Amino acid sequence: MSPLAALLLRDMRIAVRVGGGALIGVLFFLAVVSVTPFAVGPDLALLKRIGPAILWLAALLASLLALDRLFASDHEDGSLDLILTGRAPLELVVAAKGIAHWLTTALPLVVAAPLIALLLDLDGSAEAGLVLTLLVGTPALTFIGLIGAAIAVTLRRGGLLLAIIVLPLTVPVLIFGVAAANAAIAGPVPFGTPFTVLCALTLASLVIGPFAAAAALRLDME
């Protein structure tokens, strides 16, 4: 097994076992979205209009939840020191950890989205569009989050700082994610336009995130 595959497997195992963060994100997501109709009231037209925004906001906040432990737990028990003496490039190590994090925290959220979309009175094609935007957009959230997690790694209570660092960077993803979802539901903009920009944002963050996070980790270790 290659070093990176081993790391990916280990992180996923830890996430799904007792004390891991795998289900925290999706539970938070479900909680936020399911109480929204109670707060907004039984106005179906309004729910339909703000539905994508609520789902995207919940997804964004849920993806921040488990991020602060992503590198911090490895830093606290000395694993990060050993990872640095490994032969795998740190950028790829960071990317592998990001992929494991996305698979265990964001993917369940994407899978749960169609169910929860029913609460917001979304129909079939709207649901499909929304799920597609989440599937494509959440990797961007995770990989931008990697940067914040790496910067906050040595801080005991890094969660808040992480949110402050990461949230502004995720605003474009949020804008185009919601725009694409709205376009799928109501138009008038064609779905493809904002969706293409969302894809571009994800691709860019997949590249920039690991490099920036690895640089931050190297600085932290000094």
Add this chain to the structure above:
Amino acid sequence: MRLSAVDLACRRGGRDVFSGVSFNVGAGELLAITGRNGAGKSSLLRIVAGLIRPVGGRLWLEGGEPELSIAEQVHYLGHQDPVKPSLSVLENLQFWAAFFAGAIKVDDALELVGLGAIATLPAGYLSAGQRRRLSIARLIAVKRPIWLLDEPTSTLDAAAQHRVAEFMRTHLSEGGLVLAATHSALGLSSIQELSLDRSVRSHAHSDVAGMEQPAAVAP
């Protein structure tokens, strides 16, 4: 294989920890790094492991793998044991073996450190000494020529300490290098000793000197 350092200097948090540290360790040799608390034993090992950068001096390795850095040829055994509580003993070791060498077969190493019988136990249930043994099993499961040991036996019982000394002897006889920061003699002969106390004293700050004062006047 020969690991040499000339005039290494280390600065942590704006304070000079040590400077002018030189050593020369050949294959089959053990360098015992001694010094009181804060003398920079751990920092020196972390410098060799590539985890912190020295502010001065040079460190080089002759006769190692030329395309690998020094850090990629060391086993670093720090204060902490990188053991994940939710994974089993075996899974913990398998991960590090796979991460370092792509190896999966680690049962022998677990047997050698005396954890073979509890391989499937979640590592969260291990005692401090057992966690340390699990860390040491990593050094045996994956071959790397340079061992950097930071207080390797601090949480171990007498029998396990003896066992660790044996592992070190085996490693040395196979042509490996060991740099160990330690208070105890580890029961090994043919030790080169590097005391960091001297290099600190020449650069001692007033607060460091002040720390020593009460000890000197105490009855």
